[in-house]
Amino acid sequence: MLELKDIKKHYHVGDTTTKALDGVSVAFRRQEFVAILGASGSGKTTMLNVIGGLDNYDSGDMIIDGKSTKTFKDADWDAYRNNSIGFVFQSYNLIGHLGIIDNVELGMTLSGVSKEEKNQRAEDALRRVGLADHMHKKPNQLSGGQMQRVAIARALANDPDILLCDEPTGALDTETSVQIMNLIQELSKEKLVIMVTHNPTLANEYADRIIEFSDGRIMNDSHPHIEGEKGEQFQLKRTKMKFMTALKLSFNNLRTKKGRTFLTAFASSIGIISIGIVLSLSSGFQKQIDSTQAETMAKYPITISKTTTDQTANRNQALGSDKASKTSNENKNNIVAKISDEDKAQHTNKLNQDYVDYINKIDPKLSNNIGFTRVVGMNLLRDVDGDVKPVKLSNEAPDSGPSMMSAMSSMTGMGVSSFPTQLDKSSGNFLEDNYKLLSGAYPKANTDVVLIVDANNSTNINSLKNLGFDIKDGDKLDFDKIIGTEFKLINNNEYYSKLPTGNFIPNNDYKAMYDNANNDVLKISGILRVKSSSTMNLLAPGIAYSNELTSKIVNDNENSEIVKAQRDVNTNVMTNEALDDTTKESTIAYLGGDSIPSSIMIYPNNYKDKEQILSYLDDYNKGKKKEDKIIYTDLAGTMTELTGGLMDAITYVLVAFAGISLVTSMIMIGIITYTSVIERTKEIGVLKALGARKKDITRVFDAETCILGVASGTLGVVIAYLATFPINAILYNMTELKNVAQLNPVHGIILIVVSTVLTMIGGHIPAKMAAKKDAAIALRAE
Numbered sequence: 155m156l157e158l159k160d161i162k163k164h165y166h167v168g169d170t171t172t173k174a175l176d177g178v179s180v181a182f183r184r185q186e187f188v189a190i191l192g193a194s195g196s197g198k199t200t201m202l203n204v205i206g207g208l209d210n211y212d213s214g215d216m217i218i219d220g221k222s223t224k225t226f227k228d229a230d231w232d233a234y235r236n237n238s239i240g241f242v243f244q245s246y247n248l249i250g251h252l253g254i255i256d257n258v259e260l261g262m263t264l265s266g267v268s269k270e271e272k273n274q275r276a277e278d279a280l281r282r283v284g285l286a287d288h289m290h291k292k293p294n295q296l297s298g299g300q301m302q303r304v305a306i307a308r309a310l311a312n313d314p315d316i317l318l319c320d321e322p323t324g325a326l327d328t329e330t331s332v333q334i335m336n337l338i339q340e341l342s343k344e345k346l347v348i349m350v351t352h353n354p355t356l357a358n359e360y361a362d363r364i365i366e367f368s369d370g371r372i373m374n375d376s377h378p379h380i381e382g383e384k385g386e387q388f389q390l391k392r393t394k395m396k397f398m399t400a401l402k403l404s405f406n407n408l409r410t411k412k413g414r415t416f417l418t419a420f421a422s423s424i425g426i427i428s429i430g431i432v433l434s435l436s437s438g439f440q441k442q443i444d445s446t447q448a449e450t451m452a453k454y455p456i457t458i459s460k461t462t463t464d465q466t467a468n469r470n471q472a473l474g475s476d477k478a479s480k481t482s483n484e485n486k487n488n489i490v491a492k493i494s495d496e497d498k499a500q501h502t503n504k505l506n507q508d509y510v511d512y513i514n515k516i517d518p519k520l521s522n523n524i525g526f527t528r529v530v531g532m533n534l535l536r537d538v539d540g541d542v543k544p545v546k547l548s549n550e551a552p553d554s555g556p557s558m559m560s561a562m563s564s565m566t567g568m569g570v571s572s573f574p575t576q577l578d579k580s581s582g583n584f585l586e587d588n589y590k591l592l593s594g595a596y597p598k599a600n601t602d603v604v605l606i607v608d609a610n611n612s613t614n615i616n617s618l619k620n621l622g623f624d625i626k627d628g629d630k631l632d633f634d635k636i637i638g639t640e641f642k643l644i645n646n647n648e649y650y651s652k653l654p655t656g657n658f659i660p661n662n663d664y665k666a667m668y669d670n671a672n673n674d675v676l677k678i679s680g681i682l683r684v685k686s687s688s689t690m691n692l693l694a695p696g697i698a699y700s701n702e703l704t705s706k707i708v709n710d711n712e713n714s715e716i717v718k719a720q721r722d723v724n725t726n727v728m729t730n731e732a733l734d735d736t737t738k739e740s741t742i743a744y745l746g747g748d749s750i751p752s753s754i755m756i757y758p759n760n761y762k763d764k765e766q767i768l769s770y771l772d773d774y775n776k777g778k779k780k781e782d783k784i785i786y787t788d789l790a791g792t793m794t795e796l797t798g799g800l801m802d803a804i805t806y807v808l809v810a811f812a813g814i815s816l817v818t819s820m821i822m823i824g825i826i827t828y829t830s831v832i833e834r835t836k837e838i839g840v841l842k843a844l845g846a847r848k849k850d851i852t853r854v855f856d857a858e859t860c861i862l863g864v865a866s867g868t869l870g871v872v873i874a875y876l877a878t879f880p881i882n883a884i885l886y887n888m889t890e891l892k893n894v895a896q897l898n899p900v901h902g903i904i905l906i907v908v909s910t911v912l913t914m915i916g917g918h919i920p921a922k923m924a925a926k927k928d929a930a931i932a933l934r935a936e
Contacts, residue, residue, distance in 0.1 A: 155346065156205065156316065157181040157381040161214035163200055163370075174200040175211065176370035181381040184315075187342035189357035190350045192367030198350045199320060201367070205348060206239045206318045207231040208843060208929040217381070229847060233390040236264050236845020240309025240345075242338075244321035246301040247840045247933060248293040251406040254280065254304055255289055261312040261844040264393040279307035283337060299330035306337060308844075317341060319349040323356065335360050395850035397857060404858035407834065418826055419865040422913065425815030426870025426905050427877070433901045434878050436805040438894035455525070456767060457787045458513075459753040464501045464785055503784045505750050512774055513754055520763040520770075523574035523584050525692075526751040528704040530711075531744045533649040534676070535668045536641035538622040542664040545621045545641055547571065547603070549614045549696045573693060574757060575701045588688040593633035594680030600702035601643070602679040605636055606693045611683065617696030633681055642673040643707070646714035646746060658716045658727050674706070692757070711746030720745060764788075816908070819866070820916035827859055827917035831924040838924055839932030848925035855924050859917030860910055867909030871902040 163175040174197045182188060192198040203209035204216065210231075216223045218238065226234070240261075241247075248257050258276040267275070280289045283303040293301055302322060309317055319338060323331035338347055339360045351357055357364050363377040408415045513524060536545045549571070576584055585596050585604070592611070597604060607613045618625050621639065625631065644667050650658040661667055678697070711717060719727045720742050726733055733741060742748050758764035768788065775783040831838070838851055878895035885894045 155182065155184045155219055155381075157217045158201075158205070159215045159217065161201075161204060161211045161216065163197075163204060163209065163211050173197075173370045175204065177214070178370070178372060179214075180365065180372060180375065181379045182346050182348070183379050184346060185342065185344060186377075187339060187347045187360060187362045188349070188365060189361035189363070190348065190365045190367055191352065191354060191357050193352065196367045197370040198367040200370075202318055202320055202348065202350050203930045205316070206241060206843070207235045208933070220383075229392065230390055232842075232845045232847045233392050234845075235843060236261060236312065236393045237391050238315045239843075240312065240314035240317045241843045242302070242305050242309050242317065242319040242322045243933065244324040246293075246298075246305045246325075247836060247843075248301055248304055248308075249403075249837050249840060250293055251410045252293075252403070254285070254291055254293065254296075256406075257293065257304060258308045258311050260841075261308060263399050264395055264845050264850070265312055265391065266394060267312075275311050276307070279311040280304070282310070283307045297330075298326050299333060302326065302330075302334055303337070306334070306341075310341070315345060317345050317347045319347065321351055322349065323351075323353075331356070393845045393847060393850070395846060395853055397853060400850070400853040400857035401861065403854055404861055407830075408858065408861060415862070415865070418823075419862060419869050422819040422823060422862065422866035422909070423870030423873065425813065425817075425819050426867055426909050427874050428811075428815055429809055429813065430871055430874025430897055430902070430905055431877055431881070431895070432805060432808040433905075434874060434895040434897040435881070436808075437898050437901065438896045441896065442891060442894065456756040456758070456764070456771070457753060457789070458503060458505070458756075458771075458784060459787070460503050460505055462501055462503060462785050462787055463496075463499045501783075501785050502781075504782065505754075505784070507750065509774070509784060510750065510754075513756070516756065516767065516770060518576075519759065520767050521756050521758050522576055523757040525572060525574040525755040525757070526701045526704070527572070527753040527755070528708065528749075529740060529743045529752050530704050530707050530746050532707060533644040533646065534641050535644060535664055536622045536639075537668060542668045543622065544664065547617070547697045547699060548620050549617050549694065550620075551616050552619050571694060571696060571698050572701050572704065573698055574755070585682060588685060589682040589693075590685050592681045592683055594637040594678070596682075597679050597700065600700050600706055601674055601676050603676055603697050603699040603703075605678055605681045606695050606698050607681060607683050608695050609683065612695065614694070614696040621697070636678055636681060639678045641676050642668055643676055644668075644670070644673055646711040646716050648672070650714075650716045652715060652719075656719070656727070657730065658719065676703075705749070708746050708749045712749065714746065717742060717745050717747035721747065816912055819909075820912045823859055823862060823913045823916040824920055826862075827855055828920040828923070830858060831855065831920050831927075834924075835927065835932050838927050839929050839934075842927075842929035843933065851925040851927075852918075852921045855917060855921035856914055859914045859921070862917075863910035863913030864906060866913065867906035870909065871897070871905055874905075875902070 158178050158180050161175050161178040162173070165172040165174055176197075178197075178201060190198045190201065200209060204211050218234070223230075223234075249260070252260070255273065255276050258279055259272050262272045262275060277289060280286065280303075283306050285300060285303050285307065288296060288300060293304065296304065302325075306322075317338070322338065323334050326334060335356060338349065341347060342362065349357075349361065363375070365372055365376070366374040510526075516524065532547060534545045534547070535542055573584055583596070589606075592607070594604075605613060605617075615625060615627055618631070621641065623631070648667050648670055649660060651661050652658055667673075676699075682693075682698075684693075716727060720738070724733050724738060725731060726741060739748070743750075743752065756767060758767050768786075771784070771786055841851060841854070875897045878897055881895045882893055885891055
């Protein structure tokens with residue numbers, strides 16, 4: 155079955171050449187016990203290694219079942235060792251961190267034998283060598299003879315054709331040696347057994363055939379064999395170690411070195427701890443910033459007014475200020491008349507119905523609340539204890555001047571007096587989401603208004619006085635006296651009378667106007683206070699009404715007699731004052747003759763959505779001339795431009811510094827892996843003897859670094875998470891900010907992955923070095 159033809163193997167050290175095998179030709183039968191005798195250095199072990207595929211020959215040929223091995227590649231030799239060869243070594247070469255059964259199963263694992271079959275065959279092999287009672291022990295719990303039996307069981311488990319024994323009794327006492335030799339002799343009846351020994355007594359007593367070796371040559375063969383001609387019968391089955399197997403081997407090895415493994419993982423985790431804490435603080439501070447930005451955004455929405463300031467012009471003027479200061483000396487004896495920078499930056503937005511429709515098409519997912527400010531007068535009357543008199547929705551003092559100015563100023567204060575229109579009625583309610591109902595009910599109709607109070611249940615005294623309440627500063631009113639208060643909205647045609655001169659004056663018969671059946675009744679439906687959890691505190695203390703109410707007033711009055719008359723002349727139809735275009739436009743708007751809002755306020759659902767809304771607004775201006783563009787004011791964006799990206803920049807710098815420790819950890823892992831390679835050199839030899847490929851050996855050490863990487867990353871993330879508790883306590887005492895340090899779980903997972911990848915990179919070079927180790931040399935390592 156096996157034939158060597160003129161095999162030569164020479165070793166070259168400097169100028170010296172050692173002929174380990176010098177033209178060896180020999181053939182072996184399928185079943186026989188062959189003993190190879192010879193002094194140390196005679197070449198017998200080299201011949202055994204060549205037969206076993208652990209060492210490659212320089213010239214000649216080795217033929218297995220008619221198949222030449224001249225063209226064998228490394229993978230072919232690996233498969234040959236796994237399928238056809240079983241090794242029994244003098245020093246047993248068991249893997250100490252594996253159990254007895256795991257040692258025996260290892261060769262079958264490389265063959266891809268199923269778990270159930272592998273376990274059964276391993277137990278059968280151990281029973282055959284007399285270790286039925288010891289199969290669940292570790293190698294260090296066995297005697298020398300028992301360990302040799304395990305080695306024999308391992309050699310037999312994968313059912314090889316050839317059993318190679320290198321001084322199998324060299325480390326055993328006489329009694330145990332006899333037992334092992336009897337076992338090997340029994341095995342020779344079914345397999346080819348080739349044993350190398352320096353003991354002629356053992357060879358003569360047990361072997362069927364004795365080959366004497368000297369100086370790399372066969373000196374004598376007691377029972378030579380001539381191999382007949384045959385076709386190629388030998389088939390190779392490729393070996394492959396699964397990554398899970400490599401993980402198991404490495405995990406068991408690391409488990410035997412718990413102290414060193416923990417210290418290694420901890421040292422490697424320092425970089426992860428540093429980065430984890432930096433990311434925790436960065437994430438926490440970013441949330442604080444986001445929260446502040448959300449509150450700022452609520453107070454300063456994206457505003458589109460008829461008259462606004464071009465921020466781009468302001469920036470350009472600022473950039474040109476240095477030039478202006480350099481040339482100012484030229485005019486020291488002259489006065490230069492020029493338009494101020496502020497006036498140059500003024501821009502008039504030509505708001506029209508098309509633009510209003512464009513705004514109304516904003517995706518509700520980006521902004522579900524849009525406020526439209528219309529400078530429209532409200533002709534309101536209220537019956538106060540039988541006395542009907544005019545009232546108004548305003549926070550200004552009752553004697554502040556014309557009602558038109560009161561209406562225009564009703565939008566002042568920390569918030570606005572009208573709450574936004576919701577684009578999507580099905581996605582919540584602005585008032586219900588942001589304001590707590592203290593009494594009454596939330597508005598259902600556009601004629602329902604609400605009274606807004608602050609955190610102390612205080613409201614603007616002027617708003618109550620303007621509605622006819624007789625109240626002084628500090629007085630208290632029961633909710634019941636306010637809820638249900640009604641006042642009537644009078645149409646322009648009823649409220650204004652036309653004089654024979656063509657002028658208009660307000661009617662004085664309030665009772666008659668109040669009793670008109672066509673009036674709309676406005677009612678205070680509820681008293682609201684902003685929720686503590688809300689950042690959308692838009693409404694100032696006082697009366698608040700819906701955008702729909704002002705829209706209704708415009709719809710009812712835009713074709714009224716006074717509006718028609720005012721459109722036709724350039725003087726005020728009530729006072730005969732001359733009006734320029736701007737003032738005329740404002741007067742018509744106040745009288746309810748202009749549906750175009752004076753300003754639009756867009757409240758993004760969150761800070762990220764604001765950028766998409768700004769892009770949407772910019773799209774409207776594409777291709778338009780400067781005077782036709784609609785310019786918006788993003789005060790929140792202007793404020794945050796100075797700090798935008800600052801937290802990210804700080805985070806990147808700190809992470810970069812912390813990353814240095816990660817690189818250090820990677821180098822350290824490489825050194826530790828190299829140390830592990832040295833420690834496990836013999837294990838590498840055993841794995842190769844069992845048929846493990848170079849890839850498999852690399853995989854074993856990659857698996858070890860993978861485990862270390864996961865362990866160090868997990869340890870680092872856990873320590874970083876635990877560190878957030880004392881850090882938060884310290885920061886709270888210093889700044890009163892709660893829960894600043896927050897480790898994002900996604901960041902934690904990413905850090906574990908980064909740790910694993912970097913650790914595997916650091917350990918891969920030593921792993922490749924391990925894979926290149928010569929199997930025969932590795933087996934001789936101590």
